[in-house]
Amino acid sequence: xxxxxxxxxxxxxxxxxxxxxxxxxxxxxxxxxxxxxxxxxxxxxxxxxxxxxxxxxxxxxxxxxxxxxxxxxxxxxxxxxxxxxxxxxxxxxxxxxxxxxxxxxxxxxxxxxxxxxxxxxxxxxxxxxxxxxxxxxxxxxxxxxxxxxxxxxxxxxxxxxxxxxxxxxxxxxxxxxxxxxxxxxxxxxxxxxxxxxxxxxxxxxxxxxxxxxxxxxxxxxxxxxxxxxxxxxxxxxxxxxxxxxxxxxxxxxxxxxxxxxxxxxxxxxxxxxxxxxxxxxxxxxxxxxxxxxxxxxxxxxxxxxxxxxxxxxxxxxxxxxxxxxxxxxxxxxxxxxxxxxxxxxxxxxxxxxxxxxxxxxxxxxxxxxxxxxxxxxxxxxxxxx
Ligand SMILES: [Mn+2]
Numbered sequence: 001x002x003x004x005x006x007x008x009x010x011x012x013x014x015x016x017x018x019x020x021x022x023x024x025x026x027x028x029x030x031x032x033x034x035x036x037x038x039x040x041x042x043x044x045x046x047x048x049x050x051x052x053x054x055x056x057x058x059x060x061x062x063x064x065x066x067x068x069x070x071x072x073x074x075x076x077x078x079x080x081x082x083x084x085x086x087x088x089x090x091x092x093x094x095x096x097x098x099x100x101x102x103x104x105x106x107x108x109x110x111x112x113x114x115x116x117x118x119x120x121x122x123x124x125x126x127x128x129x130x131x132x133x134x135x136x137x138x139x140x141x142x143x144x145x146x147x148x149x150x151x152x153x154x155x156x157x158x159x160x161x162x163x164x165x166x167x168x169x170x171x172x173x174x175x176x177x178x179x180x181x182x183x184x185x186x187x188x189x190x191x192x193x194x195x196x197x198x199x200x201x202x203x204x205x206x207x208x209x210x211x212x213x214x215x216x217x218x219x220x221x222x223x224x225x226x227x228x229x230x231x232x233x234x235x236x237x238x239x240x241x242x243x244x245x246x247x248x249x250x251x252x253x254x255x256x257x258x259x260x261x262x263x264x265x266x267x268x269x270x271x272x273x274x275x276x277x278x279x280x281x282x283x284x285x286x287x288x289x290x291x292x293x294x295x296x297x298x299x300x301x302x303x304x305x306x307x308x309x310x311x312x313x314x315x316x317x318x319x320x321x322x323x324x325x326x327x328x329x330x331x332x333x334x335x336x337x338x339x340x341x342x343x344x345x346x347x348x349x350x351x352x353x354x355x356x357x358x359x360x361x362x363x364x365x366x367x368x369x370x371x372x373x374x375x376x377x378x379x380x381x382x383x384x385x
Contacts, residue, residue: 007117014119017365022124026052053123056109062130063165064108064122064349069129072154079126079362080352081155082163084133085148088331089141090170090208094298096331100344101133101165103296103332107341111349118353119365126352126362131155141205145174152178156324161361163348166328168298169197172211172283175326179281180218183323188225188273189215190317192310193285194233194301196251198240208298208329211283213243223247227272229265229313230254230288233301254303262309266316279323282351284314286329286344294343296335307343311350318351321360325351 003009027045034047050058053065062068063082075081084101091097113122122128134151137143148171155162156179164175172191180187191197195209198216202209216223227250244251250272257265273280291300293307305313327344335341355361 011116011119014365015116018114018119018121018124019365020124026123030054053112056112059109061105061109063105063163064111064113064128064345066128066130069131072131074129075131075155075158075160077127078129078160080128080161080163082128082130082165083151083155084165085136085151085167085171085175085326086133087136087138087141087144087148087167087171088298089136089138089144090168090202090206091298091331092202092207092209094331094334095168096333097166097168097298097329098136098138099332100167100328100330103330103335103338103341104165104327104344105130107338108345110342111345113349115349115353118350118357120353120356121365122349122352122356122362124363125356125365141170141207145170145177145206148174149178152324153182157182161322162324164324164326166326166330168208169193169211169283169285169328170206170208171328172197172326173206173214175283175324176211176215176218176221176281179279179324180220183220183279185220185278186225186276187221187323188275188277188280189221189227189283190269190273190280191226191228191283191285192230192288192305192313193228193283194230194254194287194304195236195285195299196228196231196240196244196249197285198243198247198249199237200239200243202237209237209240212249213240216247216249223249225273225275225277226250227269228252229269230257230305230310233303235299235301254305257305257309262313263316266313269317270320273317274320280321282314282318282322282325284325284327284344284347286327286340286347289343294340296331296333296340297329298331298334299329307346311346314347314350315354318354318360319358321358322351322355
């Protein structure tokens with residue numbers, strides 16, 4: 001094999017096109033706010049107080065060290081706003097996903113945002129802010145839904161991609177309820193999970209096994225545009241299966257994935273979700289991944305995806321664009337060495353990488369920064385650092 005055939009060769013070439021405008025802005029900001037470092041420190045880009053992205057073990061953690069949007073009125077023109085929905089009132093067993101946003105943010109400090117395979121540096125290509133968490137009401141799931149619905153609408157109605165950090169899967173319903181009024185047409189839902197989550201109620205309430213029953217009651221979120229991938233095991237409910245059959249949901253089991261392969265499943269998912277739809281929502285339940293790799297979750301089900309399979313599948317289904325994404329059911333207290341939270345972060349990053357590469361979100365590498373206040377690039381040679 002020629003080295004030119006390697007994806008790595010492509011990635012190395014692409015790296016030269018990424019630019020470093022925002023990295024330089026971040027250093028300037030860190031030095032202004034964080035003050036100059038002690039004289040013994042030779043690297044004068046290091047500040048006295050840690051500000052922004054560096055170092056990864058320090059600082060007050062937002063998602064991927066994005067700026068904290070303390071003033072929620074400031075949702076305006078970003079590519080992505082990250083928002084936590086700390087709710088586990090919908091968990092039927094093993095609560096703890098209310099700490100999901102915290103766990104995901106902590107784990108998100110580890111990756112730097114650059115990926116050779118994707119040829120993307122998210123710090124340069126995406127304008128991202130972290131708006132913090134929605135004020136949920138643990139004693140009342142319906143009031144929590146009202147808060148989540150309104151918060152997601154606040155972000156989405158301003159044309160900004162919401163990345164929602166759950167929270168148990170009950171938040172899927174208010175997430176769709178929040179975006180539905182602002183989509184001029186039907187919404188498709190690509191749902192990764194071991195469980196269908198289509199029952200009308202769990203334990204007499206709208207808990208985490210029920211979001212898609214209620215979401216697909218919304219007129220422009222029809223069940224025929226809902227595709228559920230990775231389903232199987234012994235934790236699902238018969239009530240949910242009945243609803244899937246009656247409403248014409250597309251259910252892809254893990255056995256289907258084994259037989260058809262990841263690439264064919266991605267094609268099928270895109271066909272179903274995008275059929276006469278204007279937008280697609282991506283719902284990622286971490287329990288679709290085998291508990292050997294994602295133990296930190298409420299309802300683990302052996303026999304799920306391998307990390308490499310699910311990451312490829314996420315990249316493939318993101319190619320056509322996604323209007324928003326939720327990462328749900330990460331429960332840090334059952335996690336081991338943060339592996340579940342890391343994988344949840346990775347899922348979002350791989351989707352972002354694809355959206356950027358495909359020109360669906362942010363700034364494509366090689367295209368210059370067109371923001372009016374962007375500093376001029378001083379040649380590409382220093383991008384190799
Ligand atoms: Mn699940």
